[in-house]
Amino acid sequence: MLNYETVKYFGNEQHEYQRYDRSLKGYEQAAILSQKSLSVLNLGQALTIATGLVVLMYLAAEGVVNGAMSVGDFVVANTFLIQLYTPLNFLGFVYREMKQSFIDMEQMFEMLRQDDYLPEPEDGRTFTGLSKGIAFENVHFSYQPNRPILKDVSFHIKPGQKVAFVGASGAGKSTLFRLLFRFYDVTQGKITVDGVDIREFNTDSLRQGMGVVPQDTVLFNDTIQYNIRYGDPAATDDKIIESAKQAQVASFIEHLPEGYLTRVGERGLKLSGGEKQRVAIARTLLKDPDILILDEATSALDSETEQAIQGTLEEVSKGRTTLVIAHRLSTIVQCDQIFVLDQGKIVETGTHQQLLDKKMYYYRLWVRQQEKAQLEKQLKKATQAAKLVGSSQSRSDSDSESI
Ligand SMILES: Nc1ncnc2c1ncn2[C@@H]1O[C@H](COP(=O)(O)OP(=O)(O)OP(=O)(O)O)[C@@H](O)[C@H]1O
Numbered sequence: 001m002l003n004y005e006t007v008k009y010f011g012n013e014q015h016e017y018q019r020y021d022r023s024l025k026g027y028e029q030a031a032i033l034s035q036k037s038l039s040v041l042n043l044g045q046a047l048t049i050a051t052g053l054v055v056l057m058y059l060a061a062e063g064v065v066n067g068a069m070s071v072g073d074f075v076v077a078n079t080f081l082i083q084l085y086t087p088l089n090f091l092g093f094v095y096r097e098m099k100q101s102f103i104d105m106e107q108m109f110e111m112l113r114q115d116d117y118l119p120e121p122e123d124g125r126t127f128t129g130l131s132k133g134i135a136f137e138n139v140h141f142s143y144q145p146n147r148p149i150l151k152d153v154s155f156h157i158k159p160g161q162k163v164a165f166v167g168a169s170g171a172g173k174s175t176l177f178r179l180l181f182r183f184y185d186v187t188q189g190k191i192t193v194d195g196v197d198i199r200e201f202n203t204d205s206l207r208q209g210m211g212v213v214p215q216d217t218v219l220f221n222d223t224i225q226y227n228i229r230y231g232d233p234a235a236t237d238d239k240i241i242e243s244a245k246q247a248q249v250a251s252f253i254e255h256l257p258e259g260y261l262t263r264v265g266e267r268g269l270k271l272s273g274g275e276k277q278r279v280a281i282a283r284t285l286l287k288d289p290d291i292l293i294l295d296e297a298t299s300a301l302d303s304e305t306e307q308a309i310q311g312t313l314e315e316v317s318k319g320r321t322t323l324v325i326a327h328r329l330s331t332i333v334q335c336d337q338i339f340v341l342d343q344g345k346i347v348e349t350g351t352h353q354q355l356l357d358k359k360m361y362y363y364r365l366w367v368r369q370q371e372k373a374q375l376e377k378q379l380k381k382a383t384q385a386a387k388l389v390g391s392s393q394s395r396s397d398s399d400s401e402s403i
């Protein structure tokens with residue numbers, strides 16, 4: 001249901017109906033089978049009980065006829081049998097319940113095993129602020145055992161620095177940030193914050209100190225105000241408006257009929273990509289973190305809005321350690337350090353100028369982007385010129401008509 005747009009784009013409604021129908025059929029067959037086996041069980045049970053009852057009653061009746069039992073004994077035998085069989089009738093039900101309980105128990109143990117995945121230290125340190133910096137020391141990482149993603153990554157970031165990570169898609173940039181935020185633990189090596197392994201910190205306090213604008217923004221199906229306030233549930237309305245202004249999204253929100261109380265839809269689908277991204281920036285600014293992590297935070301914006309936000313981001317990143325991933329290199333020229341990642345390894349490090357002088361990977365990337373930007377500029381100029389010519393042409397046409 002969430003992916004309905006893709007279904008429509010490809011006109012695959014029939015395909016989805018059939019898929020849904022197939023799984024419903026599977027369910028239907030399983031339900032029928034379950035009901036059938038239950039009926040067989042109940043029938044078998046009833047038959048056994050009834051046969052037993054008839055045989056015993058017959059024997060008791062014979063005893064009465066022979067004079068070995070009184071009529072009273074007959075009634076007593078009957079009562080005993082009924083008392084014995086009633087609980088036996090429940091046997092099928094109990095059997096089913098036990099089976100279901102075993103399945104539930106298995107699932108519960110599975111869940112408990114999952115919790116062990118990221119062990120939390122007993123008496124973890126509280127993160128209060130960055131004083132010595134962040135370091136990755138020979139970090140290796142893989143999501144699945146047979147596919148390494150990061151290979152021997154080491155770097156150091158001083159407090160207050162602004163650093164950037166660039167590299168091809170799939171190089172492992174977002175993965176670095178996920179590790180720092182401790183969504184996963186490293187496979188080998190360690191990540192330290194102020195010289196202390198992040199596994200020794202209380203995870204909540206560490207995460208409290210970091211603000212992330214992720215690559216794919218997902219919003220809650222609630223109002224814009226709720227979504228921005230998510231950065232700091234105790235924030236006042238004024239503060240929310242202020243961070244919306246900083247994120248260049250305030251004027252857009254104010255022009256909406258319902259303003260800050262506009263609902264954004266499931267996962268935020270009623271907002272455009274750029275609007276969603278700016279709401280995500282606003283909520284991170286509201287969180288006011290010590291370490292700011294921006295994963296292509298402005299990739300969905302046009303260059304003008306991007307420049308405006310870039311100014312704000314530069315402003316808020318002052319005095320804060322900031323880690324940025326950017327595809328548009330022009331946005332990271334000012335960074336203190338730039339790390340170039342390729343296939344999970346850091347292949348180049350330095351400032352923008354140093355990396356250009358090396359004339360290697362970064363240089364090639366830069367030149368390509370500059371060429372593209374140049375072409376776009378020329379195209380824009382040409383389009384404008386064409387428009388001008390077009391309008392003067394039509395004016396002269398209408399002039400000649402009137403003459
Ligand atoms: N949860 C996951 N499970 C398994 N593999 C994953 C997972 N997340 C990412 N990967 C793999 O890890 C590699 C690195 O992913 P990552 O998201 O870090 O790339 P990236 O450098 O941020 O790329 P992009 O510029 O496209 O965002 C990719 O090849 C991806 O397929």
Ligand SMILES: [Mg+2]
Nearest residue numbers: 173174175215
């Ligand atoms: Mg990424």
